[in-house]
Amino acid sequence: MPILVMKFGGTSVADLDRIANVAAKVQREVERGYNVIVIVSAMAGKTNELVGWVNKTSDFFDAREYDAVVSSGENITAGLLALRLQDMGVSARSWQGWQVPINTTSAHSAARFVSIPRANIDAKFAEGFKVAVVAGFQGLSPEGRITTLGRGGSDTTAVAFAAAFGAERCDTYTDVDGVYTTDPRVTSKARKLDKISYEEMLELSSLGAKVLQTRSVELAMRYKVRLRVLSSFEDTDETSGTLVCAEEEIMESKVVSGIAFSRDEAKITLVTVEDRPGIAAAIFGPLAEAGVNVDMIVQNISEKAHDEAHPGAVTDMTFSCPVDQIGKARKAMEQAKASGSIDYTDLVVDTEVSKVSVVGIGMRSHAGVAAKMFKSLANEGVNIKVIATSEIKISVLIDRKYVELAVQTLHDAFDLGTAGEAV
Amino acid sequence: MPILVMKFGGTSVADLDRIANVAAKVQREVERGYNVIVIVSAMAGKTNELVGWVNKTSDFFDAREYDAVVSSGENITAGLLALRLQDMGVSARSWQGWQVPINTTSAHSAARFVSIPRANIDAKFAEGFKVAVVAGFQGLSPEGRITTLGRGGSDTTAVAFAAAFGAERCDTYTDVDGVYTTDPRVTSKARKLDKISYEEMLELSSLGAKVLQTRSVELAMRYKVRLRVLSSFEDTDETSGTLVCAEEEIMESKVVSGIAFSRDEAKITLVTVEDRPGIAAAIFGPLAEAGVNVDMIVQNISEKAHDEAHPGAVTDMTFSCPVDQIGKARKAMEQAKASGSIDYTDLVVDTEVSKVSVVGIGMRSHAGVAAKMFKSLANEGVNIKVIATSEIKISVLIDRKYVELAVQTLHDAFDLGTAGEAV
Numbered sequence: 001m002p003i004l005v006m007k008f009g010g011t012s013v014a015d016l017d018r019i020a021n022v023a024a025k026v027q028r029e030v031e032r033g034y035n036v037i038v039i040v041s042a043m044a045g046k047t048n049e050l051v052g053w054v055n056k057t058s059d060f061f062d063a064r065e066y067d068a069v070v071s072s073g074e075n076i077t078a079g080l081l082a083l084r085l086q087d088m089g090v091s092a093r094s095w096q097g098w099q100v101p102i103n104t105t106s107a108h109s110a111a112r113f114v115s116i117p118r119a120n121i122d123a124k125f126a127e128g129f130k131v132a133v134v135a136g137f138q139g140l141s142p143e144g145r146i147t148t149l150g151r152g153g154s155d156t157t158a159v160a161f162a163a164a165f166g167a168e169r170c171d172t173y174t175d176v177d178g179v180y181t182t183d184p185r186v187t188s189k190a191r192k193l194d195k196i197s198y199e200e201m202l203e204l205s206s207l208g209a210k211v212l213q214t215r216s217v218e219l220a221m222r223y224k225v226r227l228r229v230l231s232s233f234e235d236t237d238e239t240s241g242t243l244v245c246a247e248e249e250i251m252e253s254k255v256v257s258g259i260a261f262s263r264d265e266a267k268i269t270l271v272t273v274e275d276r277p278g279i280a281a282a283i284f285g286p287l288a289e290a291g292v293n294v295d296m297i298v299q300n301i302s303e304k305a306h307d308e309a310h311p312g313a314v315t316d317m318t319f320s321c322p323v324d325q326i327g328k329a330r331k332a333m334e335q336a337k338a339s340g341s342i343d344y345t346d347l348v349v350d351t352e353v354s355k356v357s358v359v360g361i362g363m364r365s366h367a368g369v370a371a372k373m374f375k376s377l378a379n380e381g382v383n384i385k386v387i388a389t390s391e392i393k394i395s396v397l398i399d400r401k402y403v404e405l406a407v408q409t410l411h412d413a414f415d416l417g418t419a420g421e422a423v
Numbered sequence: 424m425p426i427l428v429m430k431f432g433g434t435s436v437a438d439l440d441r442i443a444n445v446a447a448k449v450q451r452e453v454e455r456g457y458n459v460i461v462i463v464s465a466m467a468g469k470t471n472e473l474v475g476w477v478n479k480t481s482d483f484f485d486a487r488e489y490d491a492v493v494s495s496g497e498n499i500t501a502g503l504l505a506l507r508l509q510d511m512g513v514s515a516r517s518w519q520g521w522q523v524p525i526n527t528t529s530a531h532s533a534a535r536f537v538s539i540p541r542a543n544i545d546a547k548f549a550e551g552f553k554v555a556v557v558a559g560f561q562g563l564s565p566e567g568r569i570t571t572l573g574r575g576g577s578d579t580t581a582v583a584f585a586a587a588f589g590a591e592r593c594d595t596y597t598d599v600d601g602v603y604t605t606d607p608r609v610t611s612k613a614r615k616l617d618k619i620s621y622e623e624m625l626e627l628s629s630l631g632a633k634v635l636q637t638r639s640v641e642l643a644m645r646y647k648v649r650l651r652v653l654s655s656f657e658d659t660d661e662t663s664g665t666l667v668c669a670e671e672e673i674m675e676s677k678v679v680s681g682i683a684f685s686r687d688e689a690k691i692t693l694v695t696v697e698d699r700p701g702i703a704a705a706i707f708g709p710l711a712e713a714g715v716n717v718d719m720i721v722q723n724i725s726e727k728a729h730d731e732a733h734p735g736a737v738t739d740m741t742f743s744c745p746v747d748q749i750g751k752a753r754k755a756m757e758q759a760k761a762s763g764s765i766d767y768t769d770l771v772v773d774t775e776v777s778k779v780s781v782v783g784i785g786m787r788s789h790a791g792v793a794a795k796m797f798k799s800l801a802n803e804g805v806n807i808k809v810i811a812t813s814e815i816k817i818s819v820l821i822d823r824k825y826v827e828l829a830v831q832t833l834h835d836a837f838d839l840g841t842a843g844e845a846v
Contacts (some may be wrong), residue, residue, distance in 0.1 A: 016479050050499065056439050058506035065509070068517050069502035072495045076473065079492035083481035086488070094491050098521060099567060120567075144522060144543075 001125070004034040005170040007136070007158035010044035012173050012232035013077050022232065023084040025173070030090055030130045037121070037165060039136040039158040040081055042073025063108030067138070067148045071097070074135035074154070082133045092131035093124055097138035097146065102157070104139030104147045111139055111147035113156075116164040134161065152213025159216045163223035170225050171241075172212065173232035178242035179204065179211055181416035182259040187408045189417035193257065194239075197247045200257045201227075203359040203393045212244070220244065247361055255362030255369060256414040259407050262355045265295070266323040267385060267397055270333065271346035275315040282342045283317060283333070290332040295355070296320045296388040296395065317344075318386055320397055323351050353385060354403040357395040358410055370394050376413040382406050424548070427457040428593040430559070430581035433467035435596050435655035436500050445655065446507040448596070453513055453553045460544070460588060462559040462581040463504055465496025486531030490561070490571045494520070497558035497577070505556045515554035516547055520561035520569065525580070527562030527570045534562050534570035536579075539587040557584065575636025582639045586646035593648050594664075595635065596655035601665035602627065602634055604839035605682040610831045612840035616680065617662075620670045623680045624650075626782040626816045635667070643667060670784055678785030678792060679837040682830050685778045688718070689746040690808060690820055693756065694769035698736040705765045706740060706756070713755040718778070719743045719811040719818065741809060743820055746774050776808060777826040780818040781833055793817050799836040805829050 006029065008022050022038075029036050041047075050070045054061055078094040085092035100120060104111035121132045136154030139147045149156055155172060162170035177192065179201065184190040196204075198221035205214045211229055220227045226249075230241025243249075273279060280299075287294055298318045321329055326349060336342045363369045373394055377384060382405065386397040398406055411417065429452065431445050445461075452459050464470075473493045477484060501517040508515035523543060527534035544555045559577030562570045572579055578595060585593035600615065602624065607613040619627075621644035628637045634652055643650045649672075653664025666672075696702060703722075710717055721741045744752055749772060759765045786792045796817055800807060805828065809820040821829055834840065 016476060019480065053439060053499075053503055054506060057442065057503050058510040060510065061506055062509050065502045065506045065517055068519070069499050069506075072499050075498075076476075076492050076495050079488045080476055080480045083477060083484055083488045083492075086485050087481040087483065094488055096491070096569075146519075 001033065001035045003037060003165045003167045004029050005037045005039065005158050005162040005165070005167045007039040007154060007170065007172045008041065008232055009154065009174055010041040010047070011175050013040055013042075013081070014044040016080070018232075019077070019080055019084055022173075023081060023088055023090070025232070025236075026081075026085060026092075026131055027088055027090050034168070035125050036131045037161050037167070038081065038131060038133045039154055039161060040074060040077040040133060041136055041154045043077055046073035046076070064145050067108050068146050071135070071138040071146050071148055074137050078133045078135040082131070085131055085133070090131055091129045092133055093129050095121065095132055095134045097135060098140040098144075100134065102134075102139035102160075104141060104149070106141040106143060106145075106147070108141070108145070109148055110150040111141070112149075113139065113160050116160055118165060121165075152215060155213045155216035156219060159219045159223070159225050159227065162225040162227075163219070167225070169228055170220070171228045171230060173230060174211060175231070175233065176211060176229070177231035177234060177240070178229050179244070179258070181257070182407055182411050183261070186261075186404050187411050189408075189411055191417055191419070193242050195243045195245060195250045195253075196257055197250055197253075197361050198244060199247070199392055200359050200361055201244045203357070203390070204258055204260050217244065253362060254360060254414065254416070255366045256358045256360035256416065257362075258359050259410050259414075259416065260357045260359060261403055261407055263400065263403055264323040265320050265353050265355045265397060266326045266329075267318060267320050267350040267353050268326070268329055268333070269316055269318040269348040269350075270342075270344040271316055271348060272314045273317050273342065273344050275313040279315075279342065280317075282336065284319075286332040286336045286341075287319075287321075287329060290328045292321050292325045292329045292332065294319050294321050296386050296397065298386050298388070320353070320355065320386065326351055350385070352400045353397045354400045355395055355397055356403060356406045356410065357393055358414065359393045360414075361392050363392050363394075372413060373410060376409050377406055380405055380409050382409075424456065424458045426460060426588045426590045427452050428460045428462065428581050428585040428588070428590045430462040430577060430593065430595045431464065431655055432577065432597055433464040433470070434598050436463055436465075436504070437467040439503070441655075442500070442503055442507055445596075446504060446511055446513075448655070448659075449504075449508060449515075449554055450511055450513050457591070458548050459554045460584050460590070461504065461554060461556045462577055462584060463497060463500040463556060464559055464577045466500055469496035469499070487568050490531050491569050494558070494561040494569050494571055497560050501556045501558040505554070508554055508556070513554055514552045515556055516552050518544065518555055518557045520558060521563040521567075523557065525557075525562035525583075527564060527572070529564040529566060529568075529570070531564070531568070531570050533573040534564065535572075536562065536583050539583055541588060544588075575638055578636045578639035579642060582642045582646070582648050582650065585648040585650075586642070590648070592651055593643070594651045594653060596653055597634060598654070598656065599634060599652070600654035600657060600663070601652050602667070602681070604680070605830055605834050606684070609684075609827050610834050612831075612834055614840055614842070616665050618666045618668060618673045618676075619680055620673060620676075620784050621667060622670070622815055623782050623784050624667045626780070626813070627681050627683050640667065676785060677783060677837065677839070678789045679781045679783035679839065680785075681782050682833045682837075682839065683780045683782060684826055684830055686823065686826055687746040688743050688776050688778050688820060689749045689752075690741060690743050690773040690776050691749070691752055691756070692739055692741040692771040692773075693765075693767040694739050694771060695737045696740050696765065696767050698738040702738075702765065703740075705759065707742075709755040709759045709764075710742075710744075710752060713751045715744050715748045715752045715755065717742050717744050719809055719820065721809050721811070743776070743778065743809065749774055773808070775823045776820045777823045778818055778820055779826060779829045779833065780816050781837065782816045783837075784815050786815050786817075795836060796833060799832050800829055803828055803832050805832075
């Protein structure tokens, strides 16, 4: 019997009515002929309550005990959903991580999957059970302790189960009805995509589209798990939502699939840095140690390189990071300067910038996307401060006040509001 | 290193402050040189919340899923207490039932212990851990599912661990400071006992003194576990509370140790029942099937046995049960009569009775306790409706309005308000 994995997040199981709604969706898939593995999160707010208790109980906290406490929320949801399904006549059984077992590393609160043996759940399916309700976000360490997977762990659990069980698809139910060409709150022309490639989804999710966790998309891409995003609050059928799949499965696609943006970015420029081998490591090493998530990096020949007052080989180094990390970043640079490992004449901070990116697998074979992007923005008077590109993405930093205008302009320029072929 | 088992109920761990208070009590025992096994309940109200969710989710409910959900409360407390202890510098680790493992039968929601292997916890003690915090009330079935033990399961868990680990003592912290000669709300002369025998405690707890669950006292008696009841809300030392122990350990004792009572009893009399072999089974079989907890049973020769209108051998049969089961009891009897399996001329119900009992191991060797009890009650004009006796207990049913008077009278008559030898 084909296996389907379904995943429901915290808002989808927030109360008993919603759990009943989830049960109905599961029952429908059983009626379609699937054996279903359902991955559930804790009821919305539950995990935060448990985390709050842990924080109030202990100052330093042992991640093993943190995990033992925090994983309880998913266990409760799993049991309740199994009960609800049974009540509807669907034979279901709940599974905590140690019962499957979901074997992980010992890295508590950030564990990684080692293996998910099929035997126990397969035996229950063979007995005639139709549904395995699995508590997401958790696993079992080699020492026999409960682990948790960190943020987005339930998404990742779902993809890992789909891979382990050769599932036909992994349906991720969320509070949105799919992946859009851009955020519908920014332009009403935003359009839901029927399909999107793993690579594009990966760029979109790491660029700030919060539909799927980056790690779960990576895992889906590696194991070729077909991943569908759809709404848990609407009636859905087999064509609903957005399918994240291999490029080959997408017959028709535009050069650009979507416009992503990240509003709260900051830009730091180190002016007149010595241009020598190892200078990048001397700058970005201390930033990494300070926990700064450096995103875009640009190295320019400084104008001062031609300045008589600075005869040596010098350069300007610019990088971006989330705006709330700017304090840490500045401190790390000032300490590095004080220690003599780097030198600069000035440190210029701009906290009023946003990042806008166009993403599309078609860029690989189509030239002219960058030119079109820059021209469209220029026509609207939007100045580009930093540019970074990858194979399927072009990102620019711009003044924050222009972010909506830029997204709307690019959405129009690449004709994302309509389905069908276009550049 | 000697092992001490400590058990804390739901009100003792009701919030984070109380968990901190528990941690301080555990730390003190560690400082005294013990390796400590702490058995914890769910935070007060937590289990009821979970049970409520289960009842709202499913009409029939699968006890396996019920147990999976309901056991979460204890897991949370165990993790939080371990964290708190670590924060105080006490090396502690939490244990869920499956991690120990606490092997039980598969009787979900009413499981019984099969074995508690010491190896895993002993290995942690050998590593230098001082405290094992064990989630009470739960275990692991042979099928690898979570079980729960039913009401009072955490008390029973504590005694079972004390037996399995050869603990020096099992200290049960509650919201009272020990076992009293009777309920202090009924007479201010009630006195806390320093020691009480298993047998007496068993009678007292099954008679309505709610300090310890009957099953945990039974288990303590069978495995000779020294069981101490003390308050979790007071400063306590090694002499606090009441020690429940073997008779041999109690040097000095009175003939009567305590007066127990159960207020809400009911009495049913079946008048003119045929007196033949098998009649008791024909009456009490249907009552057991209907879930009626029959307590006292008295069979009298009916006056009507001498009545010319009823020439056969007949009798009156009287029994007592909790007053809220009277409807079920009456229905079971009427159905049995309708089916022809029993016959009676009248069914007389008295819902205004209470049971008062004197309990004492000294009764075995001292005559005259019954006579003294009946005389004291008669002096106060209290009429006795039914009498039942065991080796160390005499119980009477009386009109409910006399219950406080009867308890006070008997407490005085047997001189329970003072320590020391007396009859």
